[in-house]
Amino acid sequence: MIDFYTSSSPNGLKVQIMLEETGLEYELHRVNLSEGDQKTPEYLKINPNGKIPAIVDRDGLGGDEVAIFESGAILLYLAEKSGEFLPVDANGRWQVISWLMFQMAGIGPSLAQAGYFLNRAPEPVPHAVERYVSETERLFGVVDRRLSEAEFIAGYYSIADIASFPWLRIHQRFGLDIADYPNVGRWLEAISVRPAVERSLAVP
Numbered sequence: 035m036i037d038f039y040t041s042s043s044p045n046g047l048k049v050q051i052m053l054e055e056t057g058l059e060y061e062l063h064r065v066n067l068s069e070g071d072q073k074t075p076e077y078l079k080i081n082p083n084g085k086i087p088a089i090v091d092r093d094g095l096g097g098d099e100v101a102i103f104e105s106g107a108i109l110l111y112l113a114e115k116s117g118e119f120l121p122v123d124a125n126g127r128w129q130v131i132s133w134l135m136f137q138m139a140g141i142g143p144s145l146a147q148a149g150y151f152l153n154r155a156p157e158p159v160p161h162a163v164e165r166y167v168s169e170t171e172r173l174f175g176v177v178d179r180r181l182s183e184a185e186f187i188a189g190y191y192s193i194a195d196i197a198s199f200p201w202l203r204i205h206q207r208f209g210l211d212i213a214d215y216p217n218v219g220r221w222l223e224a225i226s227v228r229p230a231v232e233r234s235l236a237v238p
């Protein structure tokens with residue numbers, strides 16, 4: 035049994051989709067971010083970084099209970115546990131890991147900053163908006179070019195797609211027109227109709 039700690043957010047949605055896709059047994063625990071649940075001493079034992087998502091696998095791969103944090107690490111862990119969405123051949127696996135790291139180090143942080151400066155900053159900061167929105171556009175362009183030559187980001191459906199989908203689907207939040215990225219649009223539609231993704235999006 036896996037205890038899954040989450041809240042409504044793209045990073046939480048990645049893990050939700052992976053759990054639904056793999057069919058691993060899990061129990062969802064809601065973390066109230068505005069109440070500061072993620073900074074309590076009990077939660078910091080699970081994720082020392084004080085953020086969602088995190089999991090505790092009561093039957094860890096090493097035999098004992100294990101806590102995992104950082105959505106990319108959780109996706110890799112669940113891929114190893116389930117044997118799904120991460121190829122066993124070395125070249126395929128490293129392709130997936132390259133695109134997963136690109137999501138974790140590029141898409142996630144840049145889109146989060148773009149969203150903050152566009153929608154939540156207490157005062158307008160035009161230079162920050164310009165910096166992060168133009169980087170967001172560039173990153174969408176990278177994925178769009180990749181998807182012009184492959185059906186899915188690393189060739190076939192993998193944890194690279196599961197990591198990227200929750201961030202790219204909210205393109206409107208960054209003022210982007212998805213018509214400018216037709217391959218991303220096609221890919222978003224294909225993923226959004228997967229039953230596991232529909233179930234994940236239906237969780238309030």
Ligand SMILES: N[C@@H](CCC(=O)N[C@@H](CS)C(=O)NCC(=O)O)C(=O)O
Pocket residue numbers: 043044045046067072084085086087103104105106142
């Ligand atoms: N790199 C981390 C980012 C996690 C993250 O930023 N979580 C946000 C929600 S999307 C959070 O918990 N924010 C609450 C806080 O910072 O106190 C991951 O991918 O797991």
